[in-house]
Amino acid sequence: MKVAVWDTYVTRKDGKIMHFDILVDENTNDENEIFEFGKSYLKTVSQEGQPLTSKECRFCHIDRAPAEVENQIKENGFSIIEMENCN
Template sequence: MKIAVWDTYVTRKDGKIMHFDILVDEDTKNAEEVFEYGKKYLKSVAQEGQELSSKECRFCHIDKAPIEIENQVRENGFSIIEMENCN
């Protein structure tokens, strides 16, 4: 499976910048759908309510997904790779 990688930077409630990637099926073209996945993730890490739009989240590239990412995308519609200040 090939996945679309959306590079995302969100200001946390404490002012630090979170950097994470939202991974979706390459056929997912609706940015609003991707933003909703990002908001779902933010809620799961107690950062709900933070701004997430095209300013914070942009399509980056298409890549081949490892099997564990493929399974997460098939099951949930998305996967997250935490990069910086996500915990």
């Protein structure tokens, strides 16, 4: 499966910038749906309510997904790769 990678930077409640990628099927192109996936992730790390718009989240590139990511996308519609300050 090929996935679209959306590069995302959100200011945490403590002011630090968290960096994560939202991965979706390459045919998913509704920005609002992708932002909702990001907001859903933010809830899981106690950062709900933080802004997540086209200012914080932008399409980056298409890539091939490993099996684990592919399974997450099939199950949830998206996968997250945590990069910086996500915990």
